[in-house]
Amino acid sequence: MSDFILRLQSAVTDVVIKTHPFAEIIYWGPHLSHFSSQDAACLTRPVANGRLDVDSPVTLMAELGHGLFGAPGIEGHRQGLDASPIFTTIKVEQNEQNLTIFSEDKHAGLRLCSEIQLDSSGVLNVRHGLTNLREQPWQVDRFAVTLPVAERAREVMAFHGRWIREFQPHRLILEHDSFVLENRRGRTSHEHFPAMITGSQTFSEMQGEVWGVHLGWSGNHRLRAEVKTDGRRYLQAEALYLPGEIALAEGETLWTPNLYGSYSAQGLNGMSQQFHRYLREQIIHFPDNKPRPVHLNTWEGIYFDHDPQYIMQMADEAAQLGVERFIIDDGWFKGRNDDWAALGDWYLDEKKYPNGLMPVIEHVKSLGMEFGIWVEPEMINPDSDLYRSHPDWVLAMPGYETLTGRHQYVLNLNIPQVFDYLLERMSWLLGEHLVDYVKWDMNRELVQPGYNGKAAADAQTRQFYRLLDTLVARFPHIEFESCASGGGRIDYEVLKRSHRFWASDNNDALERNIIQRGMSYFFPPEVMGSHIGNRYCHATFRQHSITFRGLTALFGHMGLEIDPVSADQQEREGYRKYTALHKQWRDVIHHGVQWRVDMPDATTLAHGVVSQDKCQAIFLVSQLAMPDYSLMAPLRISGLEPSARYQLTLLDHPNIQITGEGGHTMRKLPEWMTTSQTVSGEWLQQAGLSLPILDPESAILIGLQRV
Known part of the structure; x- marks a missing residue:
């Protein structure tokens, strides 16, 4: 047996895998200083009476065919056949702390490739690839990553939320059955952040054992914490597929999203520090090695009321406050005077900007600031030239009324002409203007997402990645912010191709304390957009002192969400003070240990x-x-x-x-x-x-x- 026991190790965490005849994680916990593969034999399980006559392993694929009787890691069929696969290991490759396990079910005509990596930070990264080996398609209903956790992991912590109230934590004691978190909104979502933490009872920031996981995926998802009737526990995460959405042709491979896991014996702080280090070393890639520039975003200052002369006045005042990046938000393109019209018409509003954007951009840059701009490429208003010309470009199911959200529909990125149109318009904006930064918004969930009459939420997410990947490659000097009505698209996969998250549309300092703490469990401060808003919060109408607002915004990628021209002297002094304080400490905040x-x-x-x-x-x-x-x-x-x-x-x-x-x-x-x-x-x-x-x-x- 010891020949089939392999270990991945880091300074803080070890993962031990039994590779044959089936692949099964038998240990995920503290680093073992005296490991011997022979020791694994003492974990051979007994077989209980009143059950199957053989042991039922919780394998990497958690197949029902082993007698698991819990949530399987794979469900699907070939027109009703080959619906109960069991994968047997055929080859194992280990390269230092990277392990790849190949397994097959020859009867079902399926091959599985499992990639398991343990980073030096202690973060575990797992994904599976499923290949159809037969001519007839294999319909995929579910395809998940399953990670066993210790029996002492009895308490579960997850996150709920809504628009302007993201990252709200909640807890429960899980003694039996399962806790399931599902998101069907088509984006990562405000409501169900794709993460789950389980640990010893009453684990806290500074003490207790915890196992935390995050699914790097910007679409529909399902996470589960389950206790089997025999007491074994596991966490499971997957992209959630709509009916008929995924069918594998012969030779085609489907990969699960990456599931990132962290074990900590030092409470939630230890878990977060591992995730932060991993992101900084493996995922976050800023175009330049420079301090994160302080923002001023115009949205809550002027909304859709754009006057180039006034905006240049705002830039003058912003520079005096110490702002380093000036962003023009919604309202700059043709016919965009409110949120009822013009999305999709990505041409400059020449009535507002008769001399174009360049005079404003050049003025901003003459003041020593970078220039940024807002876009929402995935959306289209019914009241737009684009919709009037191409109503068939909407992501929808034929035969049904399409529902609006914020008075808009979603463009179907699976249609080649749609993709090409957006790529051309965004390339015009970013290639013909001196843009340093893009605030990329997404203000609507997906309802009945369809392409050629079939469900297409998963495909829409992948096309969004392709569009953003193409633009990042084309304009490598530009930073992108992932904003979806605030915190609706925040995850590790979109972070691979972006540089900042807008944590929430809510700048209320009281609410931001909870939102930013929730976000801090999985993300370091330098990617968390945190702005000082108006004295009277536009989201809640609550009023806070400049001190409370300034200090709350300090521990992130700081900015201002104001009109500095109309601000009174006391407010301006406060903005200047906290901008300077942030600059004084940002090297510690953005590179230190939280x-x-x-x-x-x-x-x-x-x-x-x-x-x-x-x-x-x-x-x-x-x-x-x-x-x-x-x-x-x-x-x-x-x-x-x-x-x-x-x-x-x-x-x-x-x-x-x-x-x-x-x-x-x-x-x-x-x-x-x-x-x-x-x-x-x-x-x-x-x-x-x-x-x-x-x-x-x-x-x-x-x-x-x-x-």
């Missing part, structure tokens, strides 16, 4: 970033509502060098009021806020730092410098 801090009071959120050399750190404490207790718990700061001493600095605070007459929060501040102090890294991690009592919807920022 830590979220467990706080006993759920109304308090604390997180920060420690530089890779542990010489600097910056931590934010946000008070979301009235605290449960009259004293704040100490802030325990992780990630510092235990033996080093650190100078504490209060970098920013909400003008904390001290009163001797009652009626407010405090009579006396913690001593470190009024007297210079240095503290050891060990003390800050184990004992912590006293915090002031904060008002609801306020925050303080703490800096640490090694001395």
